[in-house]
Amino acid sequence: MRRCILWMMGVAGLLLASCQKQMTQDVLGEKQGQSMLEVITSALDLSFHRKELTSEDITVSKSLLFDRYTLDDVYPYGDTVRSFKWDAIRKCLAFVENIQAEEKNWGVFQNYQNRNREAPLVRKYIRNAYRRVADTLGVERYQSVPLYLPEDTVTPERYGRDGFLAHIIAAEGSFYRIAPITMKGEWLIPQRYLKLLPDSTQFHHVIFVDRKDQNIAVLERAEEGRWEVRSMNPATTGRHAPPYAQETPLGMFLLQQKKEKMLFLKDGSSALGGYAPYASRFTNGAYIHGVPVNVPRTAMIEYSWSLGTVPRSHMCVRNATSHAKFIFDRTPVEKTLVVVIE
Numbered sequence: 001m002r003r004c005i006l007w008m009m010g011v012a013g014l015l016l017a018s019c020q021k022q023m024t025q026d027v028l029g030e031k032q033g034q035s036m037l038e039v040i041t042s043a044l045d046l047s048f049h050r051k052e053l054t055s056e057d058i059t060v061s062k063s064l065l066f067d068r069y070t071l072d073d074v075y076p077y078g079d080t081v082r083s084f085k086w087d088a089i090r091k092c093l094a095f096v097e098n099i100q101a102e103e104k105n106w107g108v109f110q111n112y113q114n115r116n117r118e119a120p121l122v123r124k125y126i127r128n129a130y131r132r133v134a135d136t137l138g139v140e141r142y143q144s145v146p147l148y149l150p151e152d153t154v155t156p157e158r159y160g161r162d163g164f165l166a167h168i169i170a171a172e173g174s175f176y177r178i179a180p181i182t183m184k185g186e187w188l189i190p191q192r193y194l195k196l197l198p199d200s201t202q203f204h205h206v207i208f209v210d211r212k213d214q215n216i217a218v219l220e221r222a223e224e225g226r227w228e229v230r231s232m233n234p235a236t237t238g239r240h241a242p243p244y245a246q247e248t249p250l251g252m253f254l255l256q257q258k259k260e261k262m263l264f265l266k267d268g269s270s271a272l273g274g275y276a277p278y279a280s281r282f283t284n285g286a287y288i289h290g291v292p293v294n295v296p297r298t299a300m301i302e303y304s305w306s307l308g309t310v311p312r313s314h315m316c317v318r319n320a321t322s323h324a325k326f327i328f329d330r331t332p333v334e335k336t337l338v339v340v341i342e
Contacts, residue, residue, distance in 0.1 A: 053097045055090040059226045060219070066231035066326040069303070071215055077308075082213040084232060085341065089208055089217070092252075092339055093227055096203055099181055105168040106197040107178065108254045108334070109145045109160045109189070112284065116192045119146040122156045129242045135159045143284045145193035150177065153188060160189070163253035163283035165337075168196070182252050197334060205336040207255070207288065207327065209317050211237040211248050212342035214308045216288075216319060218327060230330070233323045234308025237340075238286070238315035244268070245314045248340055253282040255336040258328055262287055264314075277321050278328040282338040285314075290321030 064070065074083040110116060119141050121133065128134045133141040139159040146156035153175065166178040166189075175188040204221040216235040219227045237248040244267045262279035263272060276289035277300050291301040303320045306312055319327070 050101055052101075053094040053225055055087065055094050057225050058090040058093045058097070060086060060090060060093070061226070061228055062232075063228040064231060065330070066218075066233070066323055068322060069233050069307075069320050071232050071234060071308075077213075082215065084208075084215060084217055085210060085213075088341055089219070092208070092341075093206065093219070096206060096337065097224065099167075100202060103199070105199065106201050107166050107168050107176065107194040108197060108256065109162055109164040109166065109180075109193060110195045110256070111143050111145050111162050111193055112256075112281075114143060116145075118142075119144055119159060119193075120156055122146070122158055129240075130246070131243070145189060147180075148175070148188040150186060150188055157187075160187075161249060161251060161253070161283055163256060163338075165252065165254050166194070168194070201335060203335060203337050205331045207331065207336065207338045209235060209237065209248065209288075209338065209340045210342060211250070211311065211340060214310065216317065216323075218330070231323060231326060233319060236304075236307050236309065236313055236318040237311045238313045238317075239311035247311065248286055248313075248315055248317060249283060250340050250342060251283075253338045253340070255280055255282050255331060255333055255338055257281040258333055259287075260328075262289060264292070276316065276318075278324040279316075280324075280327055280331065280333075286316050288317045288319060288324060288327055288338070290319055290324035292318070 073086070074081055111119065121141070122135045124136050125133050126136060128138065128140065135158045137158060139161055141159060143162050144159035145162070147158050147160050149157050160180060164180055164182065166180040169177040169179060169186065172188065174191055176191055176194050177186055178189055178194070179186050206219050208217045208219070214235055214237065215233065217232050218230040220230055222228050239245050240247050258281070259279045261275040261277060263275050265271060266273040272295055274292055274294040276287060276292045279287035279289035281287045291304045293299070293301055300321050302322060304318070307318060307320060
């Protein structure tokens with residue numbers, strides 16, 4: 001009890017000091033129409049308001065848990081050099097810290113293989129190089145979710161990619177009002193397209209994929225503002241080659257699903273083409289996985305000379321199979337972010 005009283009006296013002293021400029025009247029705040037309680041409450045709010053972190057507040061240190069095929073920060077490639085973009089990574093990590101500084105209700109866009117129903121046509125659409133419907137920002141209708149302006153719930157304005165994360169503001173009829181973390185403004189989304197995440201969800205694992213320099217890094221949060229690098233490896237991302245191969249999309253996604261073996265078909269056929277080991281899906285049909293195994297072979301392949309060279313996959317992010325397994329075992333589903341940059 002005595003300790004509690006002393007603590008309260010100390011807090012009161014700090015509050016009175018912070019309010020000194022406002023205490024020039026005989027009765028604190030009376031001329032401003034404020035009571036003592038109101039001023040103290042206001043001071044408390046100011047005292048405990050968290051300052052948003054910037055990239056300068058983020059410390060990134062190396063503490064590798066997977067040390068095979070490790071790349072240097074800057075490394076040669078052909079007649080040029082490639083690198084891990086640590087400045088961009090720190091900026092992104094500051095963003096990740098800030099979005100979860102306060103308790104929020106999170107949801108993830110989900111429409112893998114149109115399982116939640118094909119999204120309605122948006123107001124303005126185009127047909128892309130793959131002859132598929134897309135919005136004017138290039139997001140395809142297939143596997144995406146419809147997003148509506150709050151004042152119009154009849155026709156969607158644009159599409160949102162499967163795997164995008166959003167802050168849930170409120171339920172409104174058959175919609176949720178949301179604020180997607182990488183989109184401006186508030187939007188409405190039909191409830192069938194949004195999976196709610198547990199209240200306790202925190203994002204302490206982030207995987208960075210650089211589709212320009214063809215590398216991948218896994219980071220884990222040690223404490224506020226301090227992150228540790230767990231691996232730095234070569235990778236191979238998706239290429240633009242209609243009608244089958246697509247670029248790995250840029251953006252921030254939630255790791256949604258894992259498969260020890262992700263089966264794939266031969267291009268333009270219903271015949272089995274093979275499998276990709278230790279596959280972690282983050283958007284549409286894009287997985288982080290090991291070296292693909294084509295039929296009739298069945299044994300896993302550890303490494304490929306093509307890793308870290310140029311985009312070659314259909315949309316996925318290829319890794320050494322042991323590194324794909326490291327990600328598969330280490331990063332939790334629906335608590336890990338995958339950030340694709342260039």
